[in-house]
Amino acid sequence: MAENKMGPNLQAGAGIFAKRVQKSLNRAQEKVLQKLGKTMETKDEQFELCSQNLNKQQIDGSRLFKDVKAYYAAVKGMHETSKRLSQTLSDIYESDWDGVKDLAVITESEDLLWNDYEEKINDQLVRTMENYTSQFPEVKERVAKRGRKLVDYDSARHHLEALQGAKKKDEAKIAKAEEEFNKAQNVFEEINNELREELPVLHQSRIGCYVTVFENISNLRDVFYKEMSGLNRELYNVMKKLETQHSGKAFIIKGLNRCVDPGSKTCRTPALEAWG
Amino acid sequence: MAEIGKGVTAGKLAINVQKRLTRAQEKVLQKLGKADETRDVVFEEMVANFNKQMGEGTKLQKDLKAYLAAVKTMHDASRRLQDCLADMYEPDWFGKEEMDALAEDTDTMWLDYHQSITDKSLQDMDMYLSQFPDIKARIAKRDRKLVDFDSARHHFTSLQKGKKKDEAKIAKPAALLEMAAPSWAQGLISAHQVAQTNLSYNQAEEDLGRAQKIFEELNVELQDELPALWDRRVGVYVNTFQSLAGHQEKFHKEMSKLSENLNDIMTKLEEQRQIKFSFTDFICKSDVNEKRLFCFLQVKAVHDYAATDGDELELKMGDVVLVLAFDNPDEQDDGWLMGLKESHWFQKKDISAKGVFPENFTQRV
Numbered sequence: 247m248a249e250n251k252m253g254p255n256l257q258a259g260a261g262i263f264a265k266r267v268q269k270s271l272n273r274a275q276e277k278v279l280q281k282l283g284k285t286m287e288t289k290d291e292q293f294e295l296c297s298q299n300l301n302k303q304q305i306d307g308s309r310l311f312k313d314v315k316a317y318y319a320a321v322k323g324m325h326e327t328s329k330r331l332s333q334t335l336s337d338i339y340e341s342d343w344d345g346v347k348d349l350a351v352i353t354e355s356e357d358l359l360w361n362d363y364e365e366k367i368n369d370q371l372v373r374t375m376e377n378y379t380s381q382f383p384e385v386k387e388r389v390a391k392r393g394r395k396l397v398d399y400d401s402a403r404h405h406l407e408a409l410q411g412a413k414k415k416d417e418a419k420i421a422k423a424e425e426e427f428n429k430a431q432n433v434f435e436e437i438n439n440e441l442r443e444e445l446p447v448l449h450q451s452r453i454g455c456y457v458t459v460f461e462n463i464s465n466l467r468d469v470f471y472k473e474m475s476g477l478n479r480e481l482y483n484v485m486k487k488l489e490t491q492h493s494g495k496a497f498i499i500k501g502l503n504r505c506v507d508p509g510s511k512t513c514r515t516p517a518l519e520a521w522g
Numbered sequence: 523m524a525e526i527g528k529g530v531t532a533g534k535l536a537i538n539v540q541k542r543l544t545r546a547q548e549k550v551l552q553k554l555g556k557a558d559e560t561r562d563v564v565f566e567e568m569v570a571n572f573n574k575q576m577g578e579g580t581k582l583q584k585d586l587k588a589y590l591a592a593v594k595t596m597h598d599a600s601r602r603l604q605d606c607l608a609d610m611y612e613p614d615w616f617g618k619e620e621m622d623a624l625a626e627d628t629d630t631m632w633l634d635y636h637q638s639i640t641d642k643s644l645q646d647m648d649m650y651l652s653q654f655p656d657i658k659a660r661i662a663k664r665d666r667k668l669v670d671f672d673s674a675r676h677h678f679t680s681l682q683k684g685k686k687k688d689e690a691k692i693a694k695p696a697a698l699l700e701m702a703a704p705s706w707a708q709g710l711i712s713a714h715q716v717a718q719t720n721l722s723y724n725q726a727e728e729d730l731g732r733a734q735k736i737f738e739e740l741n742v743e744l745q746d747e748l749p750a751l752w753d754r755r756v757g758v759y760v761n762t763f764q765s766l767a768g769h770q771e772k773f774h775k776e777m778s779k780l781s782e783n784l785n786d787i788m789t790k791l792e793e794q795r796q797i798k799f800s801f802t803d804f805i806c807k808s809d810v811n812e813k814r815l816f817c818f819l820q821v822k823a824v825h826d827y828a829a830t831d832g833d834e835l836e837l838k839m840g841d842v843v844l845v846l847a848f849d850n851p852d853e854q855d856d857g858w859l860m861g862l863k864e865s866h867w868f869q870k871k872d873i874s875a876k877g878v879f880p881e882n883f884t885q886r887v
Contacts, residue, residue: 482768
């Protein structure tokens with residue numbers, strides 16, 4: 247009975263004291279949990295902003311991707327129609343006209359230039375946008391997962407709160423609930439912290455992407471237009487040579503010009519003597 | 523009145539039907555080898571050239587139209603891209619106004635280009651081609667008139683050959699008739715017969731003459747025009763492609779300049795971002811005190827400022843300054859800001875060289 251040195255009153259008192267301590271501990275924990283709940287609410291609002299930014303960024307990115315693809319298609323269209331014109335000119339160009347060989351070279355060069363332009367657009371613009379937009383589905387999935395883990399965390403918290411606030415406390419249950427709460431908290435915090443670091447960086451990266459795309463396109467255009475204008479000038483000169491070669495003929499297009507070349511076929515009627 | 527009208531139309535209809543029947547008949551005879559066909563190989567070559575020329579022109583017109591459609595599409599796609607960038611642009615980013623002006627200029631350039639080609643090359647081509655259907659119709663008419671001519675010729679020839687035969691044919695029965703006829707009618711019948719044959723003979727001769735005249739008129743015209751038209755095609759092609767190449771050259775040169783401008787703006791924007799980024803990065807990594815200083819603002823000096831105190835910042839016009847918050851807000855005097863020169867930041871990568879400077883000597887960037 248050495249252990250029972252305390253009198254029955256003291257023993258009872260110790261019990262009450264212990265209970266009181268436990269109670270205030272629980273209440274403190276309750277308060278902490280409640281405060282945590284509030285903080286989480288605020289933090290979640292901030293995250294909501296991040297999430298909205300993410301969605302807008304994805305929509306903007308998709309739009310730019312679509313427009314880049316349309317641009318690429320339009321360039322191909324220009325190439326094709328331009329090529330057809332060149333082909334028609336080559337077809338009607340007679341072998342004894344001035345500049346036949348030059349024309350062939352120019353046509354070939356133009357084609358190469360267009361092909362190069364198209365290829366670079368595909369590499370530098372279309373692929374870039376493809377890579378940029380492809381990262382969003384995965385991130386959105388993780389945001390959704392965070393949402394689910396948050397719900398788990400919240401419910402674990404409420405469960406624990408409820409157990410602690412009960413009139414009759416079941417210590418075993420509380421201990422288990424605490425364990426689950428801690429686990430849920432860890433899981434949530436992990437994914438939450440990851441995203442909190444990544445999302446702002448991702449959001450900032452949109453500027454870099456756009457700047458890259460438009461720097462690239464302006465560079466490509468610059469080079470293409472410069473070279474193409476050179477080829478245009480060459481074709482112009484070939485046409486000038488052709489004009490000089492045929493300068494004997496009349497060039498009036500409007501209306502009919504009755505130009506009878508002296509020395510060429512004059513008016514003839516078919517011989518009245520038919521043959522056959 | 524209505525009856526007369528009907529009569530006239532009916533008459534005309536009848537004539538046309540007759541014409542077609544005669545021509546068809548003649549053609550059949552020719553095909554069967556029973557009648558010879560007047561052929562002019564030289565003319566046929568001219569017609570072949572004509573058709574070739576018309577084909578070439580039509581193809582060119584088609585290609586030009588397709589090209590113009592592609593130009594329009596390109597313009598639209600280009601503008602959509604530009605809009606993406608404009609929507610993304612924030613007001614404090616470098617070059618917002620230049621960007622908007624650039625977008626306008628680019629738009630105008632595309633429209634002018636499309637317009638020039640439509641006005642010059644396409645319209646000229648349309649006008650050139652518009653003369654072909656008429657000539658084609660006249661060639662066909664000449665063909666018909668040639669058939670008419672041949673038909674009249676054959677008719678006349680057969681009459682000539684048959685005249686003697688006819689005369690022999692009529693002679694016997696006519697002679698019999700004559701013998702049976704009363705004395706006052708003697709000679710009249712044969713005279714009448716002769717007159718009849720002479721009449722159709724003369725008629726045929728007249729018809730032949732007319733057909734020949736009509737045909738030759740058309741033929742001569744066309745023999746003049748077709749070679750000339752064929753020769754003119756070179757000029758048309760030269761004009762078309764020279765004009766096109768000229769406009770393209772101009773357009774591409776100007777667009778190249780605009781592209782350079784866009785590139786410049788993007789480069790400067792990138793630089794601006796780099797500064798912000800490196801600065802942000804530094805601030806994020808530095809300790810709490812320095813974090814509080816960060817303010818995310820840039821200004822440019824519009825006037826020189828000579829520092830009159832150790833803690834003041836020396837400014838030369840054009841210097842870019844990164845603005846910081848004061849350590850102690852009470853320290854801040856009205857109209858003074860704390861900052862760090864961008865050049866110092868690049869050199870030292872720390873904010874030790876920060877100082878105060880008068881706000882009104884600078885302008886927000």
